[in-house]
Amino acid sequence: MTDPVAQERRWGARNYHPLPAVMSRGEGCWLWDTAGRRYLDMMSAYSAVSFGHGHPVLVAALTRQAQTLAVTSRAVHTDGLGPFLERLCTLTGMDRALPMNSGAEAVETALKAARKWGYRVKGIAEGRARILVAAGNFAGRTTTIISFSSEAQYRDGFGPYTPGFDAVPYGDAAALEAAITPETCAFVVEPVQGEAGIIVPPRGYLAAVREICTRRGVLLICDEVQTGLGRTGARLACDHEGVKPDGLTLGKALGGGLLPVSAFLASERLMAQFEPGDHGSTFGGNPLAAAVGLAALDLLEHEQLAARAAVSGAHLMARLRALAARQPAITSVRGLGLLVGVELDAARVDARTACEALLDEGVLSKDTHRTVLRFAPPLTITIEQIDQAVEALERALLRVVRH
Incomplete structure (x- = not known):
């Protein structure tokens, strides 16, 4: 069977360093990889998928x-x-x-x-x-x-x-x-x-x-x-x-x-x-x-998505700040609406490592500047899905944070 990752590495320019997942389908706030595993998309292609996949x-x-x-x-x-x-x-x-x-x-x-x-x-x-x-x-x-x-x-x-x-x-x-x-x-x-x-x-x-x-x-x-x-x-x-x-x-x-x-x-x-x-x-x-x-x-x-983002974003920030109070590897949480950054202590965990651990938990995010996790999900995300993402982040950090 043809390996798409091997093909990309052989024939593509090396201007990206993707996370180790091969996505093949999307619907709403979810993505599925080629093995059929489901991921909650907390990145939405840097805001390009604000309405969710395949609306x-x-x-x-x-x-x-x-x-x-x-x-x-x-x-x-x-x-x-x-x-x-x-x-x-x-x-x-x-x-x-x-x-x-x-x-x-x-x-x-x-x-x-x-x-x-x-x-x-x-x-x-x-x-x-x-x-x-x-x-x-x-x-x-x-x-x-x-x-x-x-x-x-x-x-x-x-x-x-x-x-x-x-x-x-x-x-x-x-x-x-x-x-x-x-x-x-x-x-x-x-x-x-x-x-x-x-x-x-x-x-x-x-x-x-x-x-x-x-x-x-x-x-x-x-x-x-x-x-x-x-x-x-x-x-x-x-x-x-x-x-x-x-x-x-x-x-x-x-x-x-x-x-x-x-x-x-x-x-x-x-x-x-x-x-x-x-x-x-x-x-x-x-x-x-x-x-x-x-x-x-x-x-x-x-669908009043701006108003929904204000409410969902406030909930996401509150949940992340509550997590930061329990997890010293998180040094700050900042954002506006559904554009949120989680700053990590580089001495305790690398943001790329945290992203990979989060991927293992079934949540897609992306690091920026090696110290920040970016959370910018589709504006259609539900409160329940936000809670799932934060709980997955807590589990991921418990596995990879250096004490």
């Missing part, structure tokens, strides 16, 4: 559209794109949307728009525009994006890097203001940093950033590829502080766990910088993506 409403939308029209390119109009863009803008409060595929593409689109706005509107000298970012950011691994990453591995061996970026400490509004110069056109920030280890900024930070950017004539662009569409217990993480950015990036959950769908959304004054030919994508906004994206947005509202 019947989304699968039906995908199937109907695939049987009608899937891809045309933007060379012509299609009957599904307009309704998708309207729904996307009305739900987020933004003026216009530019559809792309991956989250990284959405961020790249935002960077282009910000620079052109800097030159055409703010009057920055050509080639001199600078964009501020937060240290610890993660927006993908394209050449431009790694140029402003503070993660050494993402940059190592891939230079020369794209110039024009400056980093400021995350969660420090005063540092942001001090770093702004006449050549600063934008500040790009995650309302909650995901890959950095689920870092939640101090309360009031985003509101303060909004005020500073408005007063200093700088665009605020919020990267909500991971945090958007209900993940943090609100439709957007920005909504927790009533902040409306000038630009917004969405992805992952926008594709319903079925397709790569992303978008850059912006105010009229910012999106107006794009003219025909300035930017594009063969697959961005294709009929299949538009149909699934529209169905995902409708499902988000119909």
Whole structure:
């Protein structure tokens, strides 16, 4: 019998180090491996599977559209794109949307728009525009994006890097203001940093950033590829502080766990910088993506998933903090909604080892920065399933923690 892992190792690039499980089927919050063993998915593909695996409403939308029209390119109009863009803008409060595929593409689109706005509107000298970012950011691994990453591995061996970026400490509004110069056109920030280890900024930070950017004539662009569409217990993480950015990036959950769908959304004054030919994508906004994206947005509202995530997330945090009181290997629990990080004492247990032990208990999670377990299950998860996951974590840690 053919071994798929052996095939992957023989023929695939070695740019991932997967956990030792071979998944073959998913339904709701569950995954099954090739041996038929079931796992509770507490990761949901980094928020891409926010609606659960194979949600019947989304699968039906995908199937109907695939049987009608899937891809045309933007060379012509299609009957599904307009309704998708309207729904996307009305739900987020933004003026216009530019559809792309991956989250990284959405961020790249935002960077282009910000620079052109800097030159055409703010009057920055050509080639001199600078964009501020937060240290610890993660927006993908394209050449431009790694140029402003503070993660050494993402940059190592891939230079020369794209110039024009400056980093400021995350969660420090005063540092942001001090770093702004006449050549600063934008500040790009995650309302909650995901890959950095689920870092939640101090309360009031985003509101303060909004005020500073408005007063200093700088665009605020919020990267909500991971945090958007209900993940943090609100439709957007920005909504927790009533902040409306000038630009917004969405992805992952926008594709319903079925397709790569992303978008850059912006105010009229910012999106107006794009003219025909300035930017594009063969697959961005294709009929299949538009149909699934529209169905995902409708499902988000119909099933009140943001509100459910707020309640479920509070329960998850409470259970994890109670576990931390009994388990000294857990040094902190932090998060917002159903985006939660469990910090481990590296002297007692490696996060990768903890993930593998958790997998043995039938729960899928993923480590980040070797010290943090990430919990970001589908927003459809039940309280009973959350309890199962926490109980499995307790058993896993009892087996692998060094005393």
